[in-house]
Amino acid sequence: MSSHLHHFRVWRGDDTKGELVDYPVEVNEGEVVLDVIHRLQATEAGDLAVRWNCKAGKCGSCSAEINGRPRLMCMTRMNTFDDEEIVTVTPLRSFPVIRDLVTDVSFNYTKAREIPSFTPPEGVAPGEYRMAQVDVERSQEFRKCIECYLCQNTCHVVRDHEENKEAFAGPRYLMRMAELDMHPLDAHGNRAVEAQEEHGLGFCNITKCCTEVCPEHIKITDNALIPLKERAVDRKYDPLVWLGDKIFRRSGS
Incomplete structure (x- = not known):
């Protein structure tokens, strides 16, 4: 050798x-x-x-x-x-x-605790959950995350602006919200709007720096953050989507 x-x-x-x-x-x-x-x-x-x-x-x-x-x-x-x-x-x-x-990466643990967990639908027991395979595959990519926090570290929203940490969950946890928002059985409510209003989704300007450093090659920006932004805009400003949310109780009201 x-x-x-x-x-x-x-x-x-x-x-x-x-x-x-x-x-x-x-x-x-x-x-x-x-x-x-x-x-x-x-x-x-x-x-x-x-x-x-x-x-x-x-x-x-x-x-x-x-x-x-x-x-x-x-x-x-x-x-x-x-x-x-x-x-x-x-x-x-x-x-x-x-x-x-x-x-000290405790910032990430704090943000993790702020994300509401999966909320099962009422009247459905755990053994009765059913999902289409296409829905499973859509969010399976995000489950590969090893929580190395490289995406959190390289995101310029917190890297260059310490004052943003309080209001911004970072790409790892916005990706978690996107995963739950895509889950057809999650009954928590409107996670996309919640991400926008409570977890700083609007700070992200999709530079893809988080995707570039991900060791698991998760397409964080393209497959999680951009769809989450699109859903937030649709649910807040598209009257047809807003009406659909009301009818199917996606808004939780």
Whole structure:
């Protein structure tokens, strides 16, 4: 197995101060960035803080910014970098730093709790739920989310404007609202309008930056956010849709 020394630059610090520290580190064939971070912990930086779990791209724990791009460290292969290219690893920029590469992502848990859960229809027992396969397939894509929060981190609505966090759920949780809004058995009410009025859907200007960084390749913008915006507009301003909602009790009134 061939190996070589590679120049890594890793952010070290806490919520008060920090800096980028340079490390020459051995890299072996077939390794990913997380392998190198673990080797740094074992050799030159035993106190380096990093969050990780599965190392298989399914837990979302090892999110970081690698050369300025939000990525999973376990899914970023070292052979994608030139041997002379400096690899800079920094914490997610949109969330407060706890220490080194570990950030406080509790913002996302707060937003998750604000989204009303699936509301089953009255008079239908769980074993009696029936859905057409086309309805299952429509929202199945969104269930692949591993909650790495890369989409939340890269969304410029919160990345560049800290003051928006209170009013904006972010792409991950607007996608959750879209999934529930598409569910034919959800009896919660008008989730699209709720997303617009209570969770900041209007802040999203569909730049697709969330879709670009999703490690599960979910088409967040095209398949969730844009349809949710269209439904919100229809239900608020289209008189025929408004009447249909009233007739079929989609508005909950």
